[in-house]
Amino acid sequence: MIKYCMHCILPDTRPNLEIMEDGVCNACHSWSDKGNVIDWDARNDDLLDLIKGVKEQSTTWDCIIPVSGGKDSTWQVLKALEHGLKPLCVTWRTPARNALGQKNLDNLVSLGVDHIDFTINPDVECRLTVETFKEAGSLAIPMHMALFAIPLQLAIKFNIPLVLWGENSAMEYGGNDESVLGFKMTRAWLSKYGVTQGTTAEDWVSDDLSIQDLSAYVWPSDKELEDAGVTAAFLGWYLPWDPLETFKVSQEHGFEALSDGPKTGYYDFADVDDEFIITIHHWVKWYKFGFTRLWDNLSLEIRSGRLSRDEAIAIVKKTGDEYPQKAIDKFCTWAEISEPQFLQMAEKFRNHDIWTKQDGNWVLKDFLIEGWF
Ligand SMILES: [Zn+2]
Known part of the structure:
Protein backbone atom coordinates (compact mmCIF):
# COMPACT_ATOMS: atom_id res chain seq x y z
CA MET A 1 0.00 0.00 0.00
CA ILE A 2 1.30 3.44 -0.94
CA LYS A 3 1.59 5.99 1.85
CA TYR A 4 1.55 9.69 0.98
CA CYS A 5 3.23 12.53 2.81
CA MET A 6 0.60 14.58 4.64
CA HIS A 7 2.33 17.86 3.85
CA CYS A 8 3.33 17.44 0.18
CA ILE A 9 1.93 14.78 -2.18
CA LEU A 10 4.93 12.47 -2.57
CA PRO A 11 4.46 8.73 -2.04
CA ASP A 12 6.82 6.54 0.00
CA THR A 13 7.53 4.54 -3.18
CA ARG A 14 9.79 7.39 -4.30
CA PRO A 15 13.47 6.39 -4.07
CA ASN A 16 15.21 7.95 -1.02
CA LEU A 17 11.91 9.25 0.36
CA GLU A 18 10.83 8.23 3.82
CA ILE A 19 7.63 9.13 5.66
CA MET A 20 8.37 9.83 9.30
CA GLU A 21 6.23 9.03 12.35
CA ASP A 22 4.36 12.33 12.12
CA GLY A 23 3.18 11.46 8.58
CA VAL A 24 5.48 14.05 6.96
CA CYS A 25 8.28 13.03 4.60
CA ASN A 26 12.01 13.56 5.07
CA ALA A 27 12.10 15.99 2.11
CA CYS A 28 9.50 18.26 3.78
CA HIS A 29 11.29 18.01 7.14
CA SER A 30 14.60 18.86 5.54
CA TRP A 31 13.02 21.86 3.79
CA SER A 32 11.57 23.34 6.99
CA ASP A 33 14.93 22.86 8.77
CA LYS A 34 16.90 24.51 5.98
CA GLY A 35 16.17 28.17 6.68
CA ASN A 36 16.71 27.79 10.43
CA VAL A 37 19.83 25.69 10.64
CA ILE A 38 22.09 26.83 7.83
CA ASP A 39 24.31 29.84 8.36
CA TRP A 40 24.45 31.11 4.78
CA ASP A 41 26.92 33.88 5.64
CA ALA A 42 29.39 31.31 6.90
CA ARG A 43 28.81 29.19 3.80
CA ASN A 44 29.47 32.21 1.60
CA ASP A 45 32.80 32.73 3.42
CA ASP A 46 33.61 29.06 2.72
CA LEU A 47 32.92 29.70 -0.96
CA LEU A 48 35.32 32.65 -0.99
CA ASP A 49 37.98 30.42 0.64
CA LEU A 50 37.40 27.70 -1.94
CA ILE A 51 37.77 30.21 -4.78
CA LYS A 52 40.94 31.66 -3.27
CA GLY A 53 42.49 28.18 -3.08
CA VAL A 54 41.46 27.41 -6.66
CA LYS A 55 42.97 30.66 -7.94
CA GLU A 56 46.28 29.79 -6.28
CA GLN A 57 46.30 26.30 -7.78
CA SER A 58 45.01 26.81 -11.32
CA THR A 59 47.23 27.13 -14.36
CA THR A 60 44.66 26.67 -17.15
CA TRP A 61 40.99 27.14 -16.32
CA ASP A 62 39.92 27.67 -12.71
CA CYS A 63 36.99 25.30 -12.86
CA ILE A 64 34.86 23.09 -15.02
CA ILE A 65 31.15 23.79 -14.95
CA PRO A 66 29.05 20.93 -16.31
CA VAL A 67 26.26 22.63 -18.25
CA SER A 68 23.17 21.66 -20.19
CA GLY A 69 22.23 25.22 -21.11
CA GLY A 70 19.29 25.08 -18.70
CA LYS A 71 18.35 27.73 -16.16
CA ASP A 72 20.45 26.18 -13.39
CA SER A 73 23.61 25.91 -15.44
CA THR A 74 23.15 29.47 -16.74
CA TRP A 75 22.88 30.62 -13.12
CA GLN A 76 25.99 28.61 -12.13
CA VAL A 77 28.01 30.27 -14.91
CA LEU A 78 26.80 33.72 -13.87
CA LYS A 79 27.76 33.07 -10.24
CA ALA A 80 31.20 31.73 -11.25
CA LEU A 81 31.88 34.77 -13.44
CA GLU A 82 30.67 37.11 -10.68
CA HIS A 83 33.28 35.53 -8.42
CA GLY A 84 36.04 36.09 -10.97
CA LEU A 85 36.46 32.44 -11.96
CA LYS A 86 37.57 31.46 -15.46
CA PRO A 87 35.44 28.42 -16.28
CA LEU A 88 35.62 25.75 -18.95
CA CYS A 89 32.02 24.67 -19.52
CA VAL A 90 31.40 21.08 -20.56
CA THR A 91 28.23 19.58 -21.99
CA TRP A 92 27.27 15.98 -22.57
CA ARG A 93 25.46 16.45 -25.85
CA THR A 94 22.07 14.79 -25.54
CA PRO A 95 20.93 12.93 -28.68
CA ALA A 96 17.53 14.44 -27.91
CA ARG A 97 18.62 18.09 -28.07
CA ASN A 98 16.10 20.49 -29.60
CA ALA A 99 16.41 23.96 -31.12
CA LEU A 100 15.55 25.72 -27.85
CA GLY A 101 18.18 23.68 -26.00
CA GLN A 102 20.80 24.69 -28.58
CA LYS A 103 19.73 28.32 -28.37
CA ASN A 104 20.01 28.39 -24.58
CA LEU A 105 23.39 26.69 -24.72
CA ASP A 106 24.66 29.21 -27.29
CA ASN A 107 23.38 31.96 -24.99
CA LEU A 108 25.24 30.47 -22.04
CA VAL A 109 28.52 30.34 -23.99
CA SER A 110 28.00 33.96 -25.06
CA LEU A 111 28.09 34.99 -21.39
CA GLY A 112 31.86 34.68 -21.84
CA VAL A 113 33.14 31.13 -21.33
CA ASP A 114 35.07 28.45 -23.20
CA HIS A 115 32.94 25.40 -23.96
CA ILE A 116 33.19 21.78 -25.05
CA ASP A 117 30.10 20.11 -26.50
CA PHE A 118 30.97 16.44 -26.03
CA THR A 119 29.24 14.04 -28.43
CA ILE A 120 29.32 10.30 -27.79
CA ASN A 121 29.35 7.91 -30.75
CA PRO A 122 25.60 7.83 -31.57
CA ASP A 123 25.63 4.11 -32.28
CA VAL A 124 27.16 3.29 -28.87
CA GLU A 125 24.84 5.71 -27.10
CA CYS A 126 21.73 4.32 -28.77
CA ARG A 127 22.62 0.69 -28.06
CA LEU A 128 23.47 1.44 -24.44
CA THR A 129 20.27 3.44 -23.91
CA VAL A 130 18.04 0.67 -25.31
CA GLU A 131 19.92 -1.83 -23.14
CA THR A 132 19.46 0.18 -19.92
CA PHE A 133 15.77 0.63 -20.73
CA LYS A 134 15.35 -3.11 -21.30
CA GLU A 135 17.32 -4.18 -18.24
CA ALA A 136 16.65 -1.40 -15.73
CA GLY A 137 13.58 0.42 -17.10
CA SER A 138 15.55 3.67 -17.46
CA LEU A 139 16.58 5.74 -20.46
CA ALA A 140 18.52 8.11 -18.25
CA ILE A 141 21.29 5.86 -16.97
CA PRO A 142 23.71 6.54 -19.89
CA MET A 143 22.94 10.25 -19.65
CA HIS A 144 23.73 10.38 -15.93
CA MET A 145 26.87 8.26 -16.26
CA ALA A 146 28.13 10.54 -19.05
CA LEU A 147 27.23 13.89 -17.60
CA PHE A 148 29.13 13.10 -14.41
CA ALA A 149 32.02 11.23 -16.07
CA ILE A 150 32.99 13.63 -18.84
CA PRO A 151 33.60 16.77 -16.70
CA LEU A 152 35.47 14.77 -14.03
CA GLN A 153 37.68 13.06 -16.63
CA LEU A 154 38.43 16.38 -18.36
CA ALA A 155 39.29 18.08 -15.06
CA ILE A 156 41.94 15.42 -14.46
CA LYS A 157 43.28 15.60 -18.03
CA PHE A 158 43.38 19.42 -18.21
CA ASN A 159 44.66 19.88 -14.68
CA ILE A 160 41.66 21.93 -13.53
CA PRO A 161 41.34 22.07 -9.72
CA LEU A 162 37.56 22.40 -9.37
CA VAL A 163 34.42 20.90 -10.88
CA LEU A 164 31.50 23.04 -9.84
CA TRP A 165 28.19 21.16 -9.81
CA GLY A 166 24.82 22.77 -9.14
CA GLU A 167 22.40 21.71 -6.47
CA ASN A 168 23.09 18.75 -4.20
CA SER A 169 19.91 16.72 -4.73
CA ALA A 170 20.67 14.67 -1.59
CA MET A 171 19.99 17.78 0.52
CA GLU A 172 16.32 17.39 -0.35
CA TYR A 173 16.08 14.30 1.85
CA GLY A 174 17.91 15.58 4.89
CA GLY A 175 19.55 13.23 7.37
CA ASN A 176 23.10 13.58 8.59
CA ASP A 177 25.17 11.37 6.34
CA GLU A 178 28.35 13.44 5.92
CA SER A 179 29.53 11.38 2.94
CA VAL A 180 26.68 12.65 0.76
CA LEU A 181 25.52 15.89 2.38
CA GLY A 182 28.72 17.94 2.44
CA PHE A 183 30.05 20.31 -0.18
CA LYS A 184 31.87 17.50 -1.98
CA MET A 185 30.56 15.21 -4.65
CA THR A 186 31.99 11.79 -3.91
CA ARG A 187 31.72 8.32 -5.39
CA ALA A 188 29.34 7.45 -2.51
CA TRP A 189 27.11 10.35 -3.60
CA LEU A 190 27.18 9.21 -7.23
CA SER A 191 26.18 5.66 -6.27
CA LYS A 192 23.20 6.85 -4.26
CA TYR A 193 22.04 10.02 -6.03
CA GLY A 194 23.63 9.68 -9.49
CA VAL A 195 20.37 8.27 -10.99
CA THR A 196 22.13 5.21 -12.43
CA GLN A 197 20.47 2.77 -10.01
CA GLY A 198 23.89 2.26 -8.46
CA THR A 199 25.42 0.97 -11.69
CA THR A 200 28.64 2.14 -13.33
CA ALA A 201 29.95 1.86 -16.90
CA GLU A 202 31.74 -1.36 -15.96
CA ASP A 203 28.37 -2.99 -15.21
CA TRP A 204 27.16 -2.37 -18.79
CA VAL A 205 30.10 -3.99 -20.58
CA SER A 206 28.84 -6.78 -22.84
CA ASP A 207 29.81 -8.71 -25.98
CA ASP A 208 28.51 -5.73 -27.98
CA LEU A 209 29.89 -2.91 -25.83
CA SER A 210 33.48 -2.99 -24.62
CA ILE A 211 34.81 -0.83 -21.79
CA GLN A 212 36.67 1.13 -24.48
CA ASP A 213 33.39 1.81 -26.29
CA LEU A 214 32.08 3.10 -22.96
CA SER A 215 35.11 5.31 -22.16
CA ALA A 216 33.05 8.49 -21.89
CA TYR A 217 30.83 6.90 -19.23
CA VAL A 218 33.57 5.89 -16.79
CA TRP A 219 33.61 7.75 -13.47
CA PRO A 220 37.05 8.46 -12.03
CA SER A 221 37.49 7.16 -8.47
CA ASP A 222 37.77 9.48 -5.44
CA LYS A 223 41.46 8.56 -5.30
CA GLU A 224 42.10 9.50 -8.94
CA LEU A 225 40.47 12.89 -8.34
CA GLU A 226 42.41 13.43 -5.15
CA ASP A 227 45.73 12.46 -6.75
CA ALA A 228 45.04 14.93 -9.57
CA GLY A 229 44.16 17.68 -7.07
CA VAL A 230 40.58 17.92 -8.36
CA THR A 231 37.75 18.87 -5.99
CA ALA A 232 34.17 18.21 -7.11
CA ALA A 233 31.91 20.58 -5.19
CA PHE A 234 28.24 21.60 -5.18
CA LEU A 235 27.56 25.29 -5.60
CA GLY A 236 24.20 24.58 -3.92
CA TRP A 237 26.04 23.82 -0.69
CA TYR A 238 27.38 27.38 -0.57
CA LEU A 239 24.41 29.31 -1.92
CA PRO A 240 20.67 28.84 -1.36
CA TRP A 241 18.93 27.29 -4.35
CA ASP A 242 15.42 28.16 -5.51
CA PRO A 243 14.29 27.11 -9.00
CA LEU A 244 12.19 30.26 -9.43
CA GLU A 245 15.11 32.46 -8.48
CA THR A 246 17.61 30.71 -10.80
CA PHE A 247 15.00 30.96 -13.55
CA LYS A 248 14.47 34.67 -12.99
CA VAL A 249 18.18 35.51 -13.02
CA SER A 250 18.88 33.28 -16.05
CA GLN A 251 15.99 34.83 -17.93
CA GLU A 252 17.42 38.28 -17.32
CA HIS A 253 20.56 36.98 -19.04
CA GLY A 254 18.96 35.54 -22.16
CA PHE A 255 17.66 32.12 -21.06
CA GLU A 256 14.36 31.19 -22.72
ZN1 LIG B 1 6.47 15.71 2.04
Whole structure:
Protein backbone atom coordinates (compact mmCIF):
# COMPACT_ATOMS: atom_id res chain seq x y z
CA MET A 1 0.00 0.00 0.00
CA ILE A 2 1.30 3.44 -0.94
CA LYS A 3 1.59 5.99 1.85
CA TYR A 4 1.55 9.69 0.98
CA CYS A 5 3.23 12.53 2.81
CA MET A 6 0.60 14.58 4.64
CA HIS A 7 2.33 17.86 3.85
CA CYS A 8 3.33 17.44 0.18
CA ILE A 9 1.93 14.78 -2.18
CA LEU A 10 4.93 12.47 -2.57
CA PRO A 11 4.46 8.73 -2.04
CA ASP A 12 6.82 6.54 0.00
CA THR A 13 7.53 4.54 -3.18
CA ARG A 14 9.79 7.39 -4.30
CA PRO A 15 13.47 6.39 -4.07
CA ASN A 16 15.21 7.95 -1.02
CA LEU A 17 11.91 9.25 0.36
CA GLU A 18 10.83 8.23 3.82
CA ILE A 19 7.63 9.13 5.66
CA MET A 20 8.37 9.83 9.30
CA GLU A 21 6.23 9.03 12.35
CA ASP A 22 4.36 12.33 12.12
CA GLY A 23 3.18 11.46 8.58
CA VAL A 24 5.48 14.05 6.96
CA CYS A 25 8.28 13.03 4.60
CA ASN A 26 12.01 13.56 5.07
CA ALA A 27 12.10 15.99 2.11
CA CYS A 28 9.50 18.26 3.78
CA HIS A 29 11.29 18.01 7.14
CA SER A 30 14.60 18.86 5.54
CA TRP A 31 13.02 21.86 3.79
CA SER A 32 11.57 23.34 6.99
CA ASP A 33 14.93 22.86 8.77
CA LYS A 34 16.90 24.51 5.98
CA GLY A 35 16.17 28.17 6.68
CA ASN A 36 16.71 27.79 10.43
CA VAL A 37 19.83 25.69 10.64
CA ILE A 38 22.09 26.83 7.83
CA ASP A 39 24.31 29.84 8.36
CA TRP A 40 24.45 31.11 4.78
CA ASP A 41 26.92 33.88 5.64
CA ALA A 42 29.39 31.31 6.90
CA ARG A 43 28.81 29.19 3.80
CA ASN A 44 29.47 32.21 1.60
CA ASP A 45 32.80 32.73 3.42
CA ASP A 46 33.61 29.06 2.72
CA LEU A 47 32.92 29.70 -0.96
CA LEU A 48 35.32 32.65 -0.99
CA ASP A 49 37.98 30.42 0.64
CA LEU A 50 37.40 27.70 -1.94
CA ILE A 51 37.77 30.21 -4.78
CA LYS A 52 40.94 31.66 -3.27
CA GLY A 53 42.49 28.18 -3.08
CA VAL A 54 41.46 27.41 -6.66
CA LYS A 55 42.97 30.66 -7.94
CA GLU A 56 46.28 29.79 -6.28
CA GLN A 57 46.30 26.30 -7.78
CA SER A 58 45.01 26.81 -11.32
CA THR A 59 47.23 27.13 -14.36
CA THR A 60 44.66 26.67 -17.15
CA TRP A 61 40.99 27.14 -16.32
CA ASP A 62 39.92 27.67 -12.71
CA CYS A 63 36.99 25.30 -12.86
CA ILE A 64 34.86 23.09 -15.02
CA ILE A 65 31.15 23.79 -14.95
CA PRO A 66 29.05 20.93 -16.31
CA VAL A 67 26.26 22.63 -18.25
CA SER A 68 23.17 21.66 -20.19
CA GLY A 69 22.23 25.22 -21.11
CA GLY A 70 19.29 25.08 -18.70
CA LYS A 71 18.35 27.73 -16.16
CA ASP A 72 20.45 26.18 -13.39
CA SER A 73 23.61 25.91 -15.44
CA THR A 74 23.15 29.47 -16.74
CA TRP A 75 22.88 30.62 -13.12
CA GLN A 76 25.99 28.61 -12.13
CA VAL A 77 28.01 30.27 -14.91
CA LEU A 78 26.80 33.72 -13.87
CA LYS A 79 27.76 33.07 -10.24
CA ALA A 80 31.20 31.73 -11.25
CA LEU A 81 31.88 34.77 -13.44
CA GLU A 82 30.67 37.11 -10.68
CA HIS A 83 33.28 35.53 -8.42
CA GLY A 84 36.04 36.09 -10.97
CA LEU A 85 36.46 32.44 -11.96
CA LYS A 86 37.57 31.46 -15.46
CA PRO A 87 35.44 28.42 -16.28
CA LEU A 88 35.62 25.75 -18.95
CA CYS A 89 32.02 24.67 -19.52
CA VAL A 90 31.40 21.08 -20.56
CA THR A 91 28.23 19.58 -21.99
CA TRP A 92 27.27 15.98 -22.57
CA ARG A 93 25.46 16.45 -25.85
CA THR A 94 22.07 14.79 -25.54
CA PRO A 95 20.93 12.93 -28.68
CA ALA A 96 17.53 14.44 -27.91
CA ARG A 97 18.62 18.09 -28.07
CA ASN A 98 16.10 20.49 -29.60
CA ALA A 99 16.41 23.96 -31.12
CA LEU A 100 15.55 25.72 -27.85
CA GLY A 101 18.18 23.68 -26.00
CA GLN A 102 20.80 24.69 -28.58
CA LYS A 103 19.73 28.32 -28.37
CA ASN A 104 20.01 28.39 -24.58
CA LEU A 105 23.39 26.69 -24.72
CA ASP A 106 24.66 29.21 -27.29
CA ASN A 107 23.38 31.96 -24.99
CA LEU A 108 25.24 30.47 -22.04
CA VAL A 109 28.52 30.34 -23.99
CA SER A 110 28.00 33.96 -25.06
CA LEU A 111 28.09 34.99 -21.39
CA GLY A 112 31.86 34.68 -21.84
CA VAL A 113 33.14 31.13 -21.33
CA ASP A 114 35.07 28.45 -23.20
CA HIS A 115 32.94 25.40 -23.96
CA ILE A 116 33.19 21.78 -25.05
CA ASP A 117 30.10 20.11 -26.50
CA PHE A 118 30.97 16.44 -26.03
CA THR A 119 29.24 14.04 -28.43
CA ILE A 120 29.32 10.30 -27.79
CA ASN A 121 29.35 7.91 -30.75
CA PRO A 122 25.60 7.83 -31.57
CA ASP A 123 25.63 4.11 -32.28
CA VAL A 124 27.16 3.29 -28.87
CA GLU A 125 24.84 5.71 -27.10
CA CYS A 126 21.73 4.32 -28.77
CA ARG A 127 22.62 0.69 -28.06
CA LEU A 128 23.47 1.44 -24.44
CA THR A 129 20.27 3.44 -23.91
CA VAL A 130 18.04 0.67 -25.31
CA GLU A 131 19.92 -1.83 -23.14
CA THR A 132 19.46 0.18 -19.92
CA PHE A 133 15.77 0.63 -20.73
CA LYS A 134 15.35 -3.11 -21.30
CA GLU A 135 17.32 -4.18 -18.24
CA ALA A 136 16.65 -1.40 -15.73
CA GLY A 137 13.58 0.42 -17.10
CA SER A 138 15.55 3.67 -17.46
CA LEU A 139 16.58 5.74 -20.46
CA ALA A 140 18.52 8.11 -18.25
CA ILE A 141 21.29 5.86 -16.97
CA PRO A 142 23.71 6.54 -19.89
CA MET A 143 22.94 10.25 -19.65
CA HIS A 144 23.73 10.38 -15.93
CA MET A 145 26.87 8.26 -16.26
CA ALA A 146 28.13 10.54 -19.05
CA LEU A 147 27.23 13.89 -17.60
CA PHE A 148 29.13 13.10 -14.41
CA ALA A 149 32.02 11.23 -16.07
CA ILE A 150 32.99 13.63 -18.84
CA PRO A 151 33.60 16.77 -16.70
CA LEU A 152 35.47 14.77 -14.03
CA GLN A 153 37.68 13.06 -16.63
CA LEU A 154 38.43 16.38 -18.36
CA ALA A 155 39.29 18.08 -15.06
CA ILE A 156 41.94 15.42 -14.46
CA LYS A 157 43.28 15.60 -18.03
CA PHE A 158 43.38 19.42 -18.21
CA ASN A 159 44.66 19.88 -14.68
CA ILE A 160 41.66 21.93 -13.53
CA PRO A 161 41.34 22.07 -9.72
CA LEU A 162 37.56 22.40 -9.37
CA VAL A 163 34.42 20.90 -10.88
CA LEU A 164 31.50 23.04 -9.84
CA TRP A 165 28.19 21.16 -9.81
CA GLY A 166 24.82 22.77 -9.14
CA GLU A 167 22.40 21.71 -6.47
CA ASN A 168 23.09 18.75 -4.20
CA SER A 169 19.91 16.72 -4.73
CA ALA A 170 20.67 14.67 -1.59
CA MET A 171 19.99 17.78 0.52
CA GLU A 172 16.32 17.39 -0.35
CA TYR A 173 16.08 14.30 1.85
CA GLY A 174 17.91 15.58 4.89
CA GLY A 175 19.55 13.23 7.37
CA ASN A 176 23.10 13.58 8.59
CA ASP A 177 25.17 11.37 6.34
CA GLU A 178 28.35 13.44 5.92
CA SER A 179 29.53 11.38 2.94
CA VAL A 180 26.68 12.65 0.76
CA LEU A 181 25.52 15.89 2.38
CA GLY A 182 28.72 17.94 2.44
CA PHE A 183 30.05 20.31 -0.18
CA LYS A 184 31.87 17.50 -1.98
CA MET A 185 30.56 15.21 -4.65
CA THR A 186 31.99 11.79 -3.91
CA ARG A 187 31.72 8.32 -5.39
CA ALA A 188 29.34 7.45 -2.51
CA TRP A 189 27.11 10.35 -3.60
CA LEU A 190 27.18 9.21 -7.23
CA SER A 191 26.18 5.66 -6.27
CA LYS A 192 23.20 6.85 -4.26
CA TYR A 193 22.04 10.02 -6.03
CA GLY A 194 23.63 9.68 -9.49
CA VAL A 195 20.37 8.27 -10.99
CA THR A 196 22.13 5.21 -12.43
CA GLN A 197 20.47 2.77 -10.01
CA GLY A 198 23.89 2.26 -8.46
CA THR A 199 25.42 0.97 -11.69
CA THR A 200 28.64 2.14 -13.33
CA ALA A 201 29.95 1.86 -16.90
CA GLU A 202 31.74 -1.36 -15.96
CA ASP A 203 28.37 -2.99 -15.21
CA TRP A 204 27.16 -2.37 -18.79
CA VAL A 205 30.10 -3.99 -20.58
CA SER A 206 28.84 -6.78 -22.84
CA ASP A 207 29.81 -8.71 -25.98
CA ASP A 208 28.51 -5.73 -27.98
CA LEU A 209 29.89 -2.91 -25.83
CA SER A 210 33.48 -2.99 -24.62
CA ILE A 211 34.81 -0.83 -21.79
CA GLN A 212 36.67 1.13 -24.48
CA ASP A 213 33.39 1.81 -26.29
CA LEU A 214 32.08 3.10 -22.96
CA SER A 215 35.11 5.31 -22.16
CA ALA A 216 33.05 8.49 -21.89
CA TYR A 217 30.83 6.90 -19.23
CA VAL A 218 33.57 5.89 -16.79
CA TRP A 219 33.61 7.75 -13.47
CA PRO A 220 37.05 8.46 -12.03
CA SER A 221 37.49 7.16 -8.47
CA ASP A 222 37.77 9.48 -5.44
CA LYS A 223 41.46 8.56 -5.30
CA GLU A 224 42.10 9.50 -8.94
CA LEU A 225 40.47 12.89 -8.34
CA GLU A 226 42.41 13.43 -5.15
CA ASP A 227 45.73 12.46 -6.75
CA ALA A 228 45.04 14.93 -9.57
CA GLY A 229 44.16 17.68 -7.07
CA VAL A 230 40.58 17.92 -8.36
CA THR A 231 37.75 18.87 -5.99
CA ALA A 232 34.17 18.21 -7.11
CA ALA A 233 31.91 20.58 -5.19
CA PHE A 234 28.24 21.60 -5.18
CA LEU A 235 27.56 25.29 -5.60
CA GLY A 236 24.20 24.58 -3.92
CA TRP A 237 26.04 23.82 -0.69
CA TYR A 238 27.38 27.38 -0.57
CA LEU A 239 24.41 29.31 -1.92
CA PRO A 240 20.67 28.84 -1.36
CA TRP A 241 18.93 27.29 -4.35
CA ASP A 242 15.42 28.16 -5.51
CA PRO A 243 14.29 27.11 -9.00
CA LEU A 244 12.19 30.26 -9.43
CA GLU A 245 15.11 32.46 -8.48
CA THR A 246 17.61 30.71 -10.80
CA PHE A 247 15.00 30.96 -13.55
CA LYS A 248 14.47 34.67 -12.99
CA VAL A 249 18.18 35.51 -13.02
CA SER A 250 18.88 33.28 -16.05
CA GLN A 251 15.99 34.83 -17.93
CA GLU A 252 17.42 38.28 -17.32
CA HIS A 253 20.56 36.98 -19.04
CA GLY A 254 18.96 35.54 -22.16
CA PHE A 255 17.66 32.12 -21.06
CA GLU A 256 14.36 31.19 -22.72
CA ALA A 257 11.61 28.95 -21.32
CA LEU A 258 9.17 26.89 -23.40
CA SER A 259 6.50 28.98 -25.06
CA ASP A 260 3.80 26.28 -25.16
CA GLY A 261 3.69 24.98 -21.59
CA PRO A 262 5.78 22.39 -19.73
CA LYS A 263 7.19 19.35 -21.52
CA THR A 264 6.96 17.31 -18.36
CA GLY A 265 5.88 18.28 -14.86
CA TYR A 266 4.73 21.72 -13.74
CA TYR A 267 7.51 24.09 -14.82
CA ASP A 268 7.81 25.46 -18.35
CA PHE A 269 11.40 26.48 -17.58
CA ALA A 270 12.69 23.03 -16.54
CA ASP A 271 13.72 20.07 -18.70
CA VAL A 272 13.36 22.25 -21.81
CA ASP A 273 16.32 21.12 -23.91
CA ASP A 274 15.53 17.45 -24.37
CA GLU A 275 12.94 15.92 -26.72
CA PHE A 276 12.54 12.44 -25.24
CA ILE A 277 15.07 11.07 -22.74
CA ILE A 278 14.09 13.11 -19.68
CA THR A 279 10.36 13.07 -20.40
CA ILE A 280 10.26 9.28 -20.75
CA HIS A 281 12.59 8.85 -17.77
CA HIS A 282 10.08 10.69 -15.59
CA TRP A 283 7.07 8.99 -17.13
CA VAL A 284 8.34 5.47 -16.37
CA LYS A 285 8.14 6.41 -12.68
CA TRP A 286 4.39 6.13 -13.07
CA TYR A 287 4.82 2.37 -13.66
CA LYS A 288 7.57 1.91 -11.12
CA PHE A 289 6.47 4.14 -8.27
CA GLY A 290 2.98 5.49 -9.06
CA PHE A 291 3.93 9.15 -9.47
CA THR A 292 5.42 11.47 -12.13
CA ARG A 293 7.58 14.57 -12.46
CA LEU A 294 4.53 16.74 -11.84
CA TRP A 295 4.34 15.38 -8.28
CA ASP A 296 7.94 16.37 -7.53
CA ASN A 297 7.41 19.87 -8.90
CA LEU A 298 4.10 20.40 -7.10
CA SER A 299 5.56 19.15 -3.82
CA LEU A 300 8.29 21.75 -4.10
CA GLU A 301 5.63 24.40 -4.70
CA ILE A 302 3.75 23.26 -1.56
CA ARG A 303 6.94 23.44 0.52
CA SER A 304 7.67 26.92 -0.82
CA GLY A 305 4.18 28.01 0.24
CA ARG A 306 3.13 28.87 -3.31
CA LEU A 307 0.45 26.16 -3.51
CA SER A 308 -1.74 24.40 -0.96
CA ARG A 309 -1.85 20.59 -0.91
CA ASP A 310 -5.48 20.66 -2.15
CA GLU A 311 -4.55 22.93 -5.05
CA ALA A 312 -1.71 20.58 -5.99
CA ILE A 313 -4.03 17.57 -5.93
CA ALA A 314 -6.51 19.43 -8.13
CA ILE A 315 -3.73 20.07 -10.66
CA VAL A 316 -2.76 16.38 -10.74
CA LYS A 317 -6.41 15.48 -11.26
CA LYS A 318 -6.77 17.93 -14.12
CA THR A 319 -3.51 16.91 -15.80
CA GLY A 320 -4.30 13.20 -15.93
CA ASP A 321 -1.72 10.52 -16.56
CA GLU A 322 0.45 12.51 -19.02
CA TYR A 323 1.19 9.77 -21.57
CA PRO A 324 4.06 11.42 -23.49
CA GLN A 325 3.07 10.40 -27.01
CA LYS A 326 5.40 12.80 -28.83
CA ALA A 327 8.44 11.86 -26.77
CA ILE A 328 7.71 8.15 -27.20
CA ASP A 329 7.36 8.58 -31.00
CA LYS A 330 10.70 10.37 -31.12
CA PHE A 331 12.44 7.80 -28.96
CA CYS A 332 11.07 4.90 -31.01
CA THR A 333 12.30 6.54 -34.23
CA TRP A 334 15.75 7.13 -32.70
CA ALA A 335 16.02 3.63 -31.23
CA GLU A 336 14.44 1.96 -34.28
CA ILE A 337 11.78 0.13 -32.28
CA SER A 338 7.98 0.19 -32.50
CA GLU A 339 5.65 1.71 -29.90
CA PRO A 340 4.24 -1.73 -28.94
CA GLN A 341 7.83 -2.95 -28.41
CA PHE A 342 8.51 0.10 -26.26
CA LEU A 343 5.38 -0.48 -24.18
CA GLN A 344 6.25 -4.13 -23.75
CA MET A 345 9.64 -3.12 -22.38
CA ALA A 346 8.05 -0.58 -20.02
CA GLU A 347 5.41 -3.08 -18.85
CA LYS A 348 8.14 -5.29 -17.41
CA PHE A 349 8.74 -2.54 -14.84
CA ARG A 350 5.17 -2.09 -13.69
CA ASN A 351 5.28 -2.49 -9.93
CA HIS A 352 2.71 -5.13 -8.98
CA ASP A 353 2.90 -4.17 -5.30
CA ILE A 354 1.07 -0.95 -6.15
CA TRP A 355 -0.74 -1.70 -9.43
CA THR A 356 -3.65 -4.10 -9.78
CA LYS A 357 -6.05 -5.00 -12.62
CA GLN A 358 -9.68 -3.95 -12.23
CA ASP A 359 -12.21 -4.60 -15.01
CA GLY A 360 -9.38 -4.94 -17.50
CA ASN A 361 -7.72 -1.66 -16.49
CA TRP A 362 -4.58 -1.13 -14.45
CA VAL A 363 -5.30 0.89 -11.32
CA LEU A 364 -3.14 2.07 -8.42
CA LYS A 365 -4.26 0.64 -5.11
CA ASP A 366 -5.20 3.27 -2.49
CA PHE A 367 -4.35 6.08 -4.87
CA LEU A 368 -4.14 9.65 -3.57
CA ILE A 369 -7.10 10.71 -5.69
CA GLU A 370 -10.38 8.85 -5.42
CA GLY A 371 -12.23 7.93 -8.59
CA TRP A 372 -9.10 8.43 -10.72
CA PHE A 373 -9.30 6.87 -14.16
ZN1 LIG B 1 6.47 15.71 2.04
